[in-house]
Amino acid sequence: MTIRFWRPAPSAALHAADQAVNRVSLTHSPSALRNDIDEEGQGRFGAQAQAVRDTAAEPDPLLEVRNLRVSFSAFRGEVKAVQGVSFILNRGETLAIVGESGSGKSVTARSLMRLLPKRTTRQTTGSIRFKGREILTLDAKELRRIRGAEIGMIFQDALSALNPTMTIGEQLMEGLLYHKHLSKREARAIAIKMLVRVGIPQPELRLKQHLHEFSGGMRQRIMIAMAAVCGPDILIADEPTTALDVTIQAQIIELFQELQRELGVAIVLITHDLGVVAKIADRVNIMYAGQIVESGTVDEIFYRPQHPYTLGLLASMPRLDQNKDEPLEPIPGSPPDLFAPPAGCPFAARCERAMEVCSAYPPQMTPVADGHQVACWLQDPRSLRAAQPSVKTVIR
Ligand SMILES: Nc1ncnc2c1ncn2[C@@H]1O[C@H](COP(=O)(O)OP(=O)(O)OP(=O)(O)O)[C@@H](O)[C@H]1O
Numbered sequence: 461m462t463i464r465f466w467r468p469a470p471s472a473a474l475h476a477a478d479q480a481v482n483r484v485s486l487t488h489s490p491s492a493l494r495n496d497i498d499e500e501g502q503g504r505f506g507a508q509a510q511a512v513r514d515t516a517a518e519p520d521p522l523l524e525v526r527n528l529r530v531s532f533s534a535f536r537g538e539v540k541a542v543q544g545v546s547f548i549l550n551r552g553e554t555l556a557i558v559g560e561s562g563s564g565k566s567v568t569a570r571s572l573m574r575l576l577p578k579r580t581t582r583q584t585t586g587s588i589r590f591k592g593r594e595i596l597t598l599d600a601k602e603l604r605r606i607r608g609a610e611i612g613m614i615f616q617d618a619l620s621a622l623n624p625t626m627t628i629g630e631q632l633m634e635g636l637l638y639h640k641h642l643s644k645r646e647a648r649a650i651a652i653k654m655l656v657r658v659g660i661p662q663p664e665l666r667l668k669q670h671l672h673e674f675s676g677g678m679r680q681r682i683m684i685a686m687a688a689v690c691g692p693d694i695l696i697a698d699e700p701t702t703a704l705d706v707t708i709q710a711q712i713i714e715l716f717q718e719l720q721r722e723l724g725v726a727i728v729l730i731t732h733d734l735g736v737v738a739k740i741a742d743r744v745n746i747m748y749a750g751q752i753v754e755s756g757t758v759d760e761i762f763y764r765p766q767h768p769y770t771l772g773l774l775a776s777m778p779r780l781d782q783n784k785d786e787p788l789e790p791i792p793g794s795p796p797d798l799f800a801p802p803a804g805c806p807f808a809a810r811c812e813r814a815m816e817v818c819s820a821y822p823p824q825m826t827p828v829a830d831g832h833q834v835a836c837w838l839q840d841p842r843s844l845r846a847a848q849p850s851v852k853t854v855i856r
């Protein structure tokens with residue numbers, strides 16, 4: 461179920477996108493742009509966009525991910541699950557990562573804690589800097605110290621993430637004993653406080669119970685308690701409200717908001733529920749086929765979305781002002797094959813506004829407003845310039 465909420469229709473954004481379409485020749489060829497694209501396919505404006513991003517970034521972000529690439533070995537070959545993801549997370553903020561199923565949200569999240577399966581992971585490159593330390597090169601001991609103590613994770617599947625043979629109390633206290641070196645008595649007292657904090661009644665009794673004795677909503681609360689019990693700087697929550705009914709969803713979201721207010725924790729929230737995003741996120745990364753295609757503040761994304769995929773996502777969600785019988789508009793088509801990702805824009809095959817250049821070259825992240833960037837040729841200054849007649853052409 462999806463939380464329904466009120467947001468005005470993104471008509472201003474649609475208008476802006478249409479204007480951009482009118483400015484750009486829909487047939488201009490890739491060769492017109494070739495001169496602006498350097499050997500790495502970055503282009504001068506790619507470097508310029510990077511510079512804008514760097515100055516827009518906080519001086520000391522808590523987490524900084526640069527050009528993260530992850531692939532897996534599979535029967536059919538190499539699955540390129542994450543292809544050059546970059547973002548920052550500031551202290552105390554909520555960053556939502558949104559996208560269709562298979563877009564690489566969970567793989568990105570697991571990479572942040574180096575929790576990818578060893579057997580099938582073929583490549584993990586790029587950089588993940590957390591409080592100045594490079595996660596990708598940490599040794600096993602340092603990693604263990606970070607996991608749970610400094611970064612807590614709420615997994616997509618609570619059932620498989622919790623140990624069915626241990627009591628809830630043992631699992632809650634484990635982290636406190638290991639990371640905080642507390643006595644059993646102290647750890648138990650904190651575990652009880654944490655259960656109260658996440659809204660579990662009769663905490664002393666509940667500590668002695670096993671997972672199967674809890675309902676879906678309660679299990680999710682316990683997962684949150686476990687991830688937050690050591691007071692981490694970051695909570696990564698992968699689809700924390702999926703499979704919960706709408707009332708419980710709202711309670712879990714409120715719980716996140718309270719934890720953030722009280723503990724000052726930064727949250728990476730992974731979801732495909734835009735209702736949840738609108739409610740709690742500060743900033744949003746829209747992911748498609750292993751890439752971030754648009755990134756901005758929650759207001760920029762909801763009121764001034766620029767990427768055709770983001771517009772499609774917004775059009776496919778229910779709105780309060782919508783007639784109940786009016787059908788939602790899903791985005792036609794399906795995402796590209798990650799075994800052989802397209803050379804150009806990954807959304808080109810589904811995009812109503814695709815131009816010739818879109819299938820030939822990947823669009824680079826282009827700043828469109830303060831802290832708002834989009835990877836779409838419609839917004840790229842090179843694209844606009846290619847549509848203008850050159851001085852030579854005019855003189856001739
Ligand atoms: N261990 C693995 N081996 C092979 N392919 C994998 C593995 N883990 C993920 N993938 C593939 O990587 C891609 C991204 O997966 P991911 O789980 O990150 O998607 P997601 O955005 O979290 O989707 P969902 O919304 O369904 O959870 C998918 O195509 C998936 O099949």
Ligand code: SF4
Nearest residue numbers: 805808811818836837
């Ligand atoms: S770059 Fe992609 S999203 Fe943008 S117009 Fe081209 S195909 Fe559409």
Ligand SMILES: [Mg+2]
Nearest residue numbers: 565566567616
């Ligand atoms: Mg997932």
